[in-house]
Amino acid sequence: MDYSCDECYNMRQPHTTTCPSCGKETYVGQVIGLTAVWECTNCGEGVAGASFHPACWNDMTASIIISRPTDSRKMVDLARILNMNTIDLLYAFKNSGDPIEVSSKLRECIRRYRCISAIGIPCELGSDAKGFERALDCPYTEG
Ligand SMILES: [Zn+2]
Ligand SMILES: [Zn+2]
Structure with a gap:
């Protein structure tokens, strides 16, 4: 392809x-x-x-939906991927429930989605990010 x-x-x-x-x-x-x-x-x-201008170039905001990690080691990894501290992340799960929805720029969403999936935390792209799973590999995303 x-x-x-x-x-x-x-x-x-x-x-x-x-x-x-x-x-x-x-x-x-x-x-x-x-x-x-x-x-x-x-x-x-x-x-x-x-x-x-491909949609993958857009500065659009999208979201990912992340389930609460089952062990604290993964919670720390997740916080690192989301650029949050672990305490804030724990509060997010406490206050917003499980799963949480995290918004960011589209490409950041895709990147996070891949990292989070790779460490075994259940995670899915929000409806606004669906269809852009391959945006990170797109030759046009250098805009
Ligand atoms: Zn004609
Ligand atoms: Zn593209």
């Missing part, structure tokens, strides 16, 4: 709509690199250059 981000991959698939020039359903759009390119296969009408 030559892509690594679901969202970007979808944007890079050719999609067809009505040509503004000849009116036929032959106007094909596709994102190539960082450029949206449109060309009509019927009349040759075309445009290129609309800059494409």
Whole structure:
């Protein structure tokens, strides 16, 4: 596969709509690199250059949902991943219940999600982060 981000991959698939020039359903759009390119296969009408910003570039806030670790060693590891101190994290589980939802920038969410999953703590991406699991590997996330 030559892509690594679901969202970007979808944007890079050719999609067809009505040509503004000849009116036929032959106007094909596709994102190539960082450029949206449109060309009509019927009349040759075309445009290129609309800059494409993949969703994985956005500064959007997303969340992950984390279950309370069963042992204190993992609680310490979790606190480190979340840049919190362990006391604050314990309070979060006490006050907000189990699991807790933690918000951050999208890419930070994905990074944390991977780290937390890797140490065996049950964790899932919030609905706003779903579909971006591969954003960290995406060649476009350097924006
Ligand atoms: Zn992407
Ligand atoms: Zn046309």
